Amino acid sequence: MRIRLLTALLAAGLAASVLAGCSGGGGQSDGADSGKIVVVQGVDTESGDPANQSATPSLNIGYLQFDPLVLRDASLKIKPGVATKWKVVNDRTWRFTLREGVKFHDGTALTADDVVYTFTRLLDPKKNFKNRSNVDVIEKAVKVDDHTVDIVTKAPYGPLLARLLEAPIVPKAYIEKVGDEEFARKPIGSGPYKFVRWDRDSEYVMDAFDGYWGEKPKNKQVVFKTIAEASVRVAALKTGAADIIVNVPPELVAQVDGQPETKLAPIHGVRTIFVGMNTFVKPLNDPKVRQALNYAIDRKALIKGILGGRARLTGVAFGPQIHGWDDGIRDSAYEYDPAKAKQLLADAGYPNGLTLPFEAPRGRYMKDAELAEAIAGQLAKAGVKTKLRISDWGTFWPKTVAKKQQGLFLMGLGNTLLDADYYYKLYFSSEGRGYFHNKTMDKVIAAQQTNLDEASRLEQLKRLHEQVVETAPWVFLWDQDDLYAQRSDLCGWKPRPEERIDVVTAHRCPK
Structure with a gap:
C-alpha cells in the first residue's frame, strides 16, 4: 500500500x-x-x-522531418515520395525518377547526389548505423542524372520498395559540412x-x-x-x-x-508482443526448454487480466496483417499446459526447474512492466524462476540490439514493411540483430528474398513461419491493440x- x-x-x-x-x-x-x-x-x-x-x-x-523515395499512404499502400515513378531495369536494378522542386529545410535542392549519398552513407559498415541492416540488400545507388537514380541490389529482391521506407533522404552538403554528430x-x-x-x-x-x-x-x-x-x-x-x-x-x-x-x-495494430530468448546460451539453446516456456504461459489470462482484452491472440510469430502469415498455424500452437512444460524441462535435463534472467522495459508497450511480472509468476508455477529487472527504455533498447541480453526479455516488434521478411532477416537470420539463427533457415530466408514469383515466395514465407513456431526462439504472445x-x-x-x-x-x- x-x-x-x-x-x-x-x-x-x-x-x-x-x-x-x-x-x-x-x-x-x-x-x-x-x-x-x-x-x-x-x-x-x-x-x-x-x-x-x-x-x-x-x-x-x-x-x-524526412522523406524517403517512396511513402505509404493511410491505406498502407506504397505511393510516390521523393521519387515520382520507378521501373525495373533488370532483376537487380530499379530506376527511380526524382521529383523536381524538392527542397531541404535550408533551402537547398534535393538531387540525385543526395540520394546516392544517403545510401552510400547508410551502407557504410564503418559508421555502424542501426538501420543499415534494413537496407543491406542494396549494393549501391548510382546517379544517372540530376533527377534519376538506379538502386542496385546484391541479388533479386522483391520487397525492395517497402525497404526504401527505411532510408529517408538526407542532405549531402549539410552533413559533410557539420558532421554526423x-x-x-x-x-x-x-x-x-x-x-x-x-x-x-x-x-x-x-x-x-x-x-x-x-x-x-x-x-x-x-x-x-x-x-x-x-x-x-x-x-x-x-x-x-x-x-x-x-x-x-x-x-x-x-x-x-x-x-x-x-x-x-x-x-488493431501490427505489433507482435513476445518474450525473446538468447538461444546461444544454455539452457535456452535447447528447443525443449524454449517450447516448455511457451507451454508455461497462459496467454488468454494475461490478455484478460492485464490488458483488459485489448490484444489479439496469435500464439505465433506474427498475425494475419503481415504478408507471409500462415492461416494453417493458429493460436493453438502452444496451448497453456504447465504439466507439459514441466515434462519438457525434465526431458531437457531440468527436472527441478531452472533460473533465468528476465528484463523488461517500462513505458514502451502497453502494461509492459506489469506483464513481465505476471509472466514471471506464470513461469514460476512451471518451475522456472526468473531474476526480473525492469529498465527504462534508454537502457533496455541499446542493450537488446547490441545482443547483450543473456536470458529472457519482453519485446514488441512493429513491421513497417508489412512483410514477414522484416522479421526473418532482422531477427531470425545470421545477418540480423536477433538471438536466433540456423543454417537451414538462413538458406530459405535468402531464397525467398530473391524469389520474384510472389506466389511461390508466399509459400516459402509460410514454411519459414512453421519452422519458427516449431523451434520456438520466442515465447509467442499476441498482437497488441x-x-x-x-x-x-x-x-x-x-x-x-x-x-x-x-x-x-x-x-x-x-x-
Whole structure:
C-alpha cells in the first residue's frame, strides 16, 4: 500500500510539473490558439539522424522531418515520395525518377547526389548505423542524372520498395559540412516539418515547413513530449497539455473515452508482443526448454487480466496483417499446459526447474512492466524462476540490439514493411540483430528474398513461419491493440495500424 501511495504521489508531482510547463490550463488544449499539436509518447527518440532511428517512437519523429523515395499512404499502400515513378531495369536494378522542386529545410535542392549519398552513407559498415541492416540488400545507388537514380541490389529482391521506407533522404552538403554528430543533434530534412529544438527525454519541437513539396501541414508546430508513466500521460491529455497520447492502459480507458474533452482512439495494430530468448546460451539453446516456456504461459489470462482484452491472440510469430502469415498455424500452437512444460524441462535435463534472467522495459508497450511480472509468476508455477529487472527504455533498447541480453526479455516488434521478411532477416537470420539463427533457415530466408514469383515466395514465407513456431526462439504472445487517446477538439487525425503518428492533417475542429 505504501509503495502504491508513493507511486501515486510521484505521478501526481510529475503531472503537475508537466502541466505547468506546457498547458494553457482551464481544460483547453495547449495548442488551441497557437496552431500547436502536442503528441506524448512513452519514450524519447534515439537520435535526430534517421539512420539511427530504429524504434517506432523515433520513426514517428523522423517521418515528419524526412522523406524517403517512396511513402505509404493511410491505406498502407506504397505511393510516390521523393521519387515520382520507378521501373525495373533488370532483376537487380530499379530506376527511380526524382521529383523536381524538392527542397531541404535550408533551402537547398534535393538531387540525385543526395540520394546516392544517403545510401552510400547508410551502407557504410564503418559508421555502424542501426538501420543499415534494413537496407543491406542494396549494393549501391548510382546517379544517372540530376533527377534519376538506379538502386542496385546484391541479388533479386522483391520487397525492395517497402525497404526504401527505411532510408529517408538526407542532405549531402549539410552533413559533410557539420558532421554526423551535429546532424544527429540538429537535423535537416525535406519533410513537412523542420527541426526547432530537442531537449533530450523531455520534448522534440518541429515547425511546419512552408516549402514542403507535398500536402502542407494544417498546423504550425508539432511537439513530441516524453512521459513514461501512463497515468501522467492521461493527466496531460485531460488537462489540455497533450492532444494525442499513446498506450492508454485498459484500467484508465474510462477516464478518457467518451468524455466531453477527450476520447479513445483504438486500432488493431501490427505489433507482435513476445518474450525473446538468447538461444546461444544454455539452457535456452535447447528447443525443449524454449517450447516448455511457451507451454508455461497462459496467454488468454494475461490478455484478460492485464490488458483488459485489448490484444489479439496469435500464439505465433506474427498475425494475419503481415504478408507471409500462415492461416494453417493458429493460436493453438502452444496451448497453456504447465504439466507439459514441466515434462519438457525434465526431458531437457531440468527436472527441478531452472533460473533465468528476465528484463523488461517500462513505458514502451502497453502494461509492459506489469506483464513481465505476471509472466514471471506464470513461469514460476512451471518451475522456472526468473531474476526480473525492469529498465527504462534508454537502457533496455541499446542493450537488446547490441545482443547483450543473456536470458529472457519482453519485446514488441512493429513491421513497417508489412512483410514477414522484416522479421526473418532482422531477427531470425545470421545477418540480423536477433538471438536466433540456423543454417537451414538462413538458406530459405535468402531464397525467398530473391524469389520474384510472389506466389511461390508466399509459400516459402509460410514454411519459414512453421519452422519458427516449431523451434520456438520466442515465447509467442499476441498482437497488441494500440490504444491512443486524443482531445475531442482535434480533427484530421486517425491512428494507423503500423503505429505511424501522422499529424500533417491534424488541426483544431471548427467551433
